Amino acid sequence: MTKLKNTETSIFSVISKMSHQYKAINLAQGFPDFDIAPRLIEIAKNSFSKNIHQYTPMTGLPSLLDKIVDITYRHYKRKVSASLNLLITAGATQGIYTTINALVKQGDEVIILDPSYDSYQPSVLVAGGVPVRISLNNDFSPNFNKIESAITLKTKMIIINNPHNPTGKIWDERDFNFLELLLDKYPDIILLSDEVYEHISFKHNHISVNTRPKLIDKTVIISSFGKSLHITGWKIGYLIAPENIMYEIKKVHQFLVFSISSTSQYILSEYLKEVKFNGIAIMYERKRLLFREYLKGSRFKLLPSEGTYFQLINYEEISSKKDTEFARDLIKKFGVATIPISVFYKNKTDNKTLRLCFAKTDKTLTAAADILSSI
Structure with missing residues (x-):
């Protein structure tokens, strides 16, 4: 008997596995692919001997x-x-x-x-x-x-x-x-x-x-x-x-x-004696604007992104496929991993929308945007 009878493998695990298999650019999971703050590394190195x-x-x-x-x-x-x-x-x-x-x-x-x-x-x-x-x-x-x-x-x-x-x-x-x-x-x-x-x-x-x-x-x-x-x-x-x-x-x-x-x-x-949290939003705002600018000429519709490091894109002018199918196609055929939004709903509402993470290096973002803009 299980307490999580109808719970399936997390979409993040599924998409990440596919992303690795097809060597896709991973904009699916919400984690940065750039280095942490140099000062944080310095403090860490100096701390381990204590x-x-x-x-x-x-x-x-x-x-x-x-x-x-x-x-x-x-x-x-x-x-x-x-x-x-x-x-x-x-x-x-x-x-x-x-x-x-x-x-x-x-x-x-x-x-x-x-x-x-x-x-x-x-x-x-x-x-x-x-x-x-x-x-x-x-x-x-x-x-x-x-x-x-x-x-x-x-x-x-x-x-x-x-x-x-x-x-x-x-x-x-x-x-x-x-x-x-x-x-x-x-x-x-x-x-x-x-x-x-x-x-x-x-x-x-x-x-x-x-x-x-x-x-x-x-x-x-x-x-x-x-x-x-x-x-x-x-x-x-x-x-x-x-x-x-x-x-x-x-x-x-x-x-x-x-x-x-x-x-x-x-x-x-x-x-935390040194970090200024207001700089975090400034950094991600630059990445958000860069990513949106590169996608502006694509056939994807960009939804508002008011906070977090996620950008939603709607693809209904490109395909009528379910978002779960379209997300898999993006990985297999084009080499970009995203998350379909329907998995976040109990009733699997499909608005032909995907979630992309822009907490990535500029190089990663521009490479992904070039691919998406070509679709």
């Missing part, structure tokens, strides 16, 4: 927790407690899994907004919960009429993702006003706010739940150093939550991983 190789406290290295306290206040003017409100995790996905399994009980319903990151539903199912999948509007903004209609006496949690993967959509002030009104009506619902791309926004500033006093007492916020500092392989993130909720999360965390890589935590605690 006594930093044993377990850290379960909640995280104190010096790193202190840096997160500073970052949260500097960016969001929110004062958090290192001991009561923070937890270092083995990447954002572990933080999501731990949070859901700490708070969701058998039969509890969790509202997930589609298209959605593929780890949400399996985490709910393992916890014994019931995923309730609600589609976003055509422009990928939240539909609060649909969300409220889905709320029942069993609704335990709503998961939001902002900036949004896979679409790059950013919630605006109006969206948060509606969310606050909704949760005022249903005060027992917990909000899980996945903000791993919080430092990658372009024309519109990212609005964090950290800045919403009406929400913070019922919200778990997920952040990722892997995404913000383009070190995805380090698998290190953190949670911010009110004390009563964090207490429950820590119970599960201690028996799942106990503590996170000591060396990664120490290196980051040193690096």
